[in-house]
Amino acid sequence: FxxxxxxxxxxxxxxxxxxxxxxxxxxxxxxxxxxxxxxxxxxxxxxxxxxxxxxxxxxxxxxxxxxxxxxxxxxxxxxxxxxxxxxxxxxxxxxxxxxxxxxxxxAPHPKFDIEGENLIITLPLAPWELALGAEVAVPTLTGKINLKVPAGSQNGQRMRAKGHGLLNKKGERGFLFVQLKAVMPKTSDDEVKALWQELAKKAAFDPRENF
The missing domain is CATH 2.60.260.20 (Urease metallochaperone UreE, N-terminal domain)
Incomplete structure (x- = not known):
């Protein structure tokens, strides 16, 4: 109709x-x-x-x-x-x-990379801090925390701090992974070089033994 x-x-x-x-x-x-x-x-x-x-x-x-x-x-x-x-x-x-x-x-962050709900930060350390251990202030999104780096830590090693990452859907925060990075001094005088040479002799360490 x-x-x-x-x-x-x-x-x-x-x-x-x-x-x-x-x-x-x-x-x-x-x-x-x-x-x-x-x-x-x-x-x-x-x-x-x-x-x-x-x-x-x-x-x-x-x-x-x-x-x-x-x-x-x-x-x-x-x-x-x-x-x-x-x-x-x-x-x-x-x-x-x-x-x-x-x-x-x-937005890209100057200090942190993102891995799911976790954050990653690279922590620069002097070689002797890796060898002897150190307590270092590490930035987070909400301030700084003190991180104890154990003696004998390796370059590239990751440590983690619970509860300092991003929030997930449950309202819980992920981890902050702290990646250790050895940084050499830019310059050294003859006295410092002599100390490195003495260390090399006393340590008798070959990092490429199984290379």
């Missing part, structure tokens, strides 16, 4: 109500760069983005700027897509608003 009568009457198949139904607004997607420290914070982060505006005919007419205070979810990961319902473009003709999708991007 509706095809015969052209949907003119309100009693024929509800065609008029379908034609006047609103259209859902467009979703908006944007990348959100955050610092590693912000993944541990309870404070909200201000996000500003562009929202497309459409006329009743569905034609794009302009963009408006919109700002929100967004709380970063615990355990968020790099590349994760977060949905904020109803924060996208407004609906047309009474339709529902679209959604805002935030794609999380971790």
């Amino acid at each position: 509706s095809s015969i009568f052209g949907n003119r009457g309100p009693g024929f198949g509800g065609g008029e109500s379908r034609r006047s139904a609103g259209r859902r607004g467009q979703d908006v997607e944007m990348e959100l760069g955050i610092f590693l420290e912000e993944t541990l914070s309870n404070e909200s982060k201000k996000v500003t983005f562009q929202v497309p505006q459409y006329n009743p005919a569905g034609q794009h007419v302009s963009n408006t700027s919109k700002s929100l205070n967004v709380k970063i979810p615990a355990g968020v990961t790099d590349g994760e897509r977060i949905r904020l319902k109803g924060q996208g473009a407004p609906g047309i003709g009474g339709g529902a608003n679209g959604d805002l999708f935030l794609i999380i991007r971790f």
